[in-house]
Amino acid sequence: MRIPRPKILSLPFLDDIEEKGVLKASTDLADDVVTRVTAGLNISDVRAVLRGDPPARPNPRLTPHADGFWFHVRPGYYSNLMDGxxxxxxxxxxxxxxxxxxxxxxxxxxxxxxxxxxxxxxxxxxxxxxxxxxxxxxxxxxxxxxxxxxxxxxxxxxxxxxxxxxxxxxxxxxxxxxxxxxxxxxxxxxxxxxxxxxxxxxxxxxxxxxxxxxxxxxxxxxxxxxxxxxxxxxxxxxxxxxxxxxxxxxxxxxxxxxxxxxxxxxxxxxxxxxxxxxxxxxxxxxxxxxxxxxxxxxxxxxxxxxxxxxxxxxxxxxxxxxxxxxxxxxxxxxxHTTSPWYFLWVQGLMKLGDKFIFGALIPFGIVFGTLVVWPYIEVGRNRRYGARRIGLSIAAGSLVLTAILTYMGTPWFAVETSPDQEAVAVLLPQTSPGPLRLADWEDIPFGTLVASEWEAAPTRTTSKLLKLFDNALERGREISIYGNLEGFMIVEDWQSNLKKITLRVGWDNTETGEPAEFNEVFFFHRNSDYGQGE
Amino acid sequence: MKYYVVGGTLAFIGAVALLIVMTAMEPARMESFTRSYESRQIEQGALIFESSCLPCHGPQGGGTPLGPPLNRADLFNGEYLTAIGWSGTLGDFLRSTISAGRAVPTEGTNFPQRMPTWSENFGGPFRPDQIENVVAYVMNWGERASAGAEPTEITGDVMMGSDIFIELPEGDAEVGESLAAGELGCAACHILSTVGPPWEATGGLPGMAIRGDIRIQQDNYGGNATSGDEYLIEAVVETNAHVVEGFQPDIMPTNFSERITLQDMAHLLAYIKTFE
Structure with missing residues (x-):
């Protein structure tokens, strides 16, 4: 009887080489590794998938869906109706x-x-x-x-x-x-x-x-x-x-x-x-x-x-x-501070009244709550569009309502600010760069410019800015308390490459007869380059 | 299916190509944003300067009687930093001064207040990034100040120093009285108590107005004054030059030469001369 030679190192792969030769043992090993990683597909199966060959029967490509983690959360096949x-x-x-x-x-x-x-x-x-x-x-x-x-x-x-x-x-x-x-x-x-x-x-x-x-x-x-x-x-x-x-x-x-x-x-x-x-x-x-x-x-x-x-x-x-x-x-x-756009509808709701009812109860209690349990409320089994007129109408109505409430959440709805500040904010908004910061620095000369005289402005840039300014002042001119409402843009040389731009709105308060003004200062540097993705 | 594979391959190649283009452009983009960010720091700093620094340092940093000018050449050419013995950079000096204020005035100036602390780390109102903005704004004067713009003289009063023979301007006894009672604190020892020699005429001695003339005649007089006025000035700025009998040296503070201005000395002298 032959006594097996004692082995110093016991590796099945070495036995395989002894048995099948290096080439066959190696390809078998590779095949084995791929099968393990793909949870069921060997090299030729993978190759067939990549080539688009029709699967063998039984379909080996279903094995990863049954045995592998990542594929088991995906269905092994779709209905053709769901393909497009x-x-x-x-x-x-x-x-x-x-x-x-x-x-x-x-x-x-x-x-x-x-x-x-x-x-x-x-x-x-x-x-x-x-x-x-x-x-x-x-x-x-x-x-x-x-x-x-x-x-x-x-x-x-x-x-x-x-x-x-x-x-x-x-x-x-x-x-x-x-x-x-x-x-x-x-x-x-x-x-x-x-x-x-x-x-x-x-x-x-x-x-x-x-x-x-x-x-x-x-x-x-x-x-x-x-x-x-x-x-x-x-x-x-x-x-x-x-x-x-x-x-x-x-x-x-x-x-x-x-x-x-x-x-x-x-x-x-x-x-x-x-x-x-x-x-x-x-x-x-x-x-x-x-x-x-x-x-x-x-x-x-x-x-x-x-x-x-x-x-x-x-x-x-x-x-x-x-x-x-x-x-x-x-x-x-x-x-003009707002919440993120997808919560503007909540902000719109809150403009309607009580903070608790409109800011918490309705959006987070009723709307979200209804959303989660909706299928347990609307229990009809028929999925045909014709059979779901009420449900679809409610959905369409809700979408329209959300759109309206979103609009109501923006500053354009029911936010009262003085027209003088609004006019300055048109050129110099506080929540985005706006036209003045994005304007051509070189093209704004020193001096005092009057908004209503935008047509006579010395440069194209200033003409454009003053026109915007003047248009924005129109709303104020319709309010009787603002007499002789006028906008000014005062540009001074302040430092190397730095201009001081004062936007001033002046008017005569027709109730008190006193002159009044609103100023906002913006320092403008040659290289500040707004609008490059900040 | 074929089109999908072709499209997907093209998209993949496109994405890699775009990534390579972006990689090539990144250094320039980062540099461009850095430059624009530094420029915006100056803009923001200017706004802060308008509201918080302008009251003392003047519009466009020209200085006022309350604070020195900042748009002057010696601040940017290193002379000033050498004079005050600052070993760091100008940026560091500005950052430190704006953040932590100044405990003592620069020699040779006598602005009524010290620079306050502005950083929230030192009890002031501003965040570190706001301090950086102001530093950037002040640094932006460098170009014009160094390019030979007229440096503004440091205003503020001249200090007295220890020269007792210096010519004094006109003094006002009433101003001197309020200085002695308040800021300089002479009254505490010389009028309200007898910690120092009383200015009033007492115990056979005449008032301080005349006492100087007597002292310089005395044999044990150790100072340099040649007149009664000079003696009184000496007693303020060179306190230990002659210590009156019965008093100890150094009880009278010895730093008045650095604390009192020429003008205030004149006011004080006029006031002392009312004690006959």
């Missing part, structure tokens, strides 16, 4: 894409950011002036966040219109509604982080609604702001909510949301099935589009195309750039 853009428009996928996009760009920005009022704003300037790709990362993070809000909202509207929230997908809808709410929140708290005037005041307006919570309003407000006004504590809290708390909640909700899609299948277009019946789980063999390769390829193409679009959107001076206003200052409230 209609009815999903890929909005859910797009929302996930933006979540990933925000995570990646967010991590890059976190490297250069410290959540402290002492350095946060300086960090922004550093990101813009000293960090390679810093401006692009910031812009695209902001743009991606706003698009994510839009995409998630559209996804919900689409789901509502096609009635996809109906049985058995009520819980999927509920997690989706929560995802929308937390998307709004994550974006909202991100607003504060640049620590400029825009962020401070937008968040201050939003946070003030917390105060309207019944019984614990003061405590909720203090807890969120970290003090009577937003300072170091408030900034740190907003940062932690933005980078940890809400993203974690989103990941949990997203996982449940995705899993529910696997469980219930993609809801088919309403007209594709009998009224009140859900056949999404039973896709006949002949109308299946397998995830691999078709859907997977498309998604990879979408990723490439969106990356290109988002790169191009902020790569150059033209294009989208995240705003950066002057350093946050709790003592100076800029004229």
């Amino acid at each position: 853009l209609y009815p999903t428009f890929r909005l859910g996928w797009l929302a996930t894409f933006f979540f990933a996009w925000e995570t990646l760009t967010g991590i890059y920005l976190m490297i250069f950011y410290t959540p402290s009022p002492i350095v946060a704003y300086e960090n922004m300037l550093d990101i813009l002036s000293n960090v390679p790709f810093g401006r692009w990362m910031r812009d695209t993070h902001k743009l991606g966040g706003e698009l994510m809000v839009l995409v998630v909202a559209f996804h919900m509207v689409r789901t509502f219109i096609t009635g996809s929230y109906k049985r058995p997908r009520q819980f999927t809808w509920a997690t989706g509604a929560l995802l929308l709410i937390f998307t709004l929140f994550v974006s909202f708290f991100g607003y504060l982080l640049p620590w400029d005037q825009l962020s401070l005041w937008a968040v201050t307006i939003g946070a003030s609604t917390a105060e309207a919570t019944p019984f614990i309003g003061r405590e909720a407000d203090l807890l969120m702001r970290g003090g009577p006004e937003i300072g170091a504590n408030g900034l740190l809290r907003a940062y932690l909510l933005h980078v940890i708390v809400f993203p974690l909640i989103l990941i949990v909700l997203l996982s449940v949301h995705y899993y529910k899609v696997i469980i219930h299948g993609h809801s088919l277009p309403p007209e594709a099935e009998d009224a009140g019946v859900d056949t999404a789980r039973k896709v006949p063999m002949n109308v299946r589009t397998y995830f691999m390769p078709k859907i997977l390829t498309r998604e990879l193409v979408y990723v490439a195309a969106l990356t290109l679009i988002l790169l191009a959107a902020s790569a150059f001076t033209f294009g989208y750039h995240a705003p950066l206003e002057p350093h946050a200052d709790n003592l100076i409230t800029p004229l």
